[in-house]
Amino acid sequence: MNGEMFPFGPAHMVPFFRRLKRRIVATVALLVGGLAGIVLYLAFLAGRFPWYQNLAVVLVTLILVPTIVVVMWVVWGFSAARKFHRAFWYDDFP
Numbered sequence: 001m002n003g004e005m006f007p008f009g010p011a012h013m014v015p016f017f018r019r020l021k022r023r024i025v026a027t028v029a030l031l032v033g034g035l036a037g038i039v040l041y042l043a044f045l046a047g048r049f050p051w052y053q054n055l056a057v058v059l060v061t062l063i064l065v066p067t068i069v070v071v072m073w074v075v076w077g078f079s080a081a082r083k084f085h086r087a088f089w090y091d092d093f094p
Helices: 010-044 051-084
Strands: none
16 A cells, blocks of 8 residues: 555544444435425425425425435545545455
C-alpha cells in the first residue's frame, strides 16, 4: 500500500464506526419515514387534490429520499477512502 496505513485498534476505530452507525440509523429512518409519509399522505390528504398532484407528491418523495441517502453514503465513502489512503482499484487481483 502507498502512504500511511490505517491505524488499527479499538481506540482508533471508535469514531469510524460511530459515524458508520449514525449513517445506518439515518438511512433506515429516512427510508421508513419516507414510506410512512407517502402512506399517511395518501391516506389523509390525497382526496383533496387531483390525481396528477398526488402522483407528483409521491414521485418527488420517491426521488428525494433515495437521493439524500445516496449523497450521505457517497460523502461517507470518500471520507473512508481518505482514511484508508487508497481505493479498491489499487488491489492486485490474481
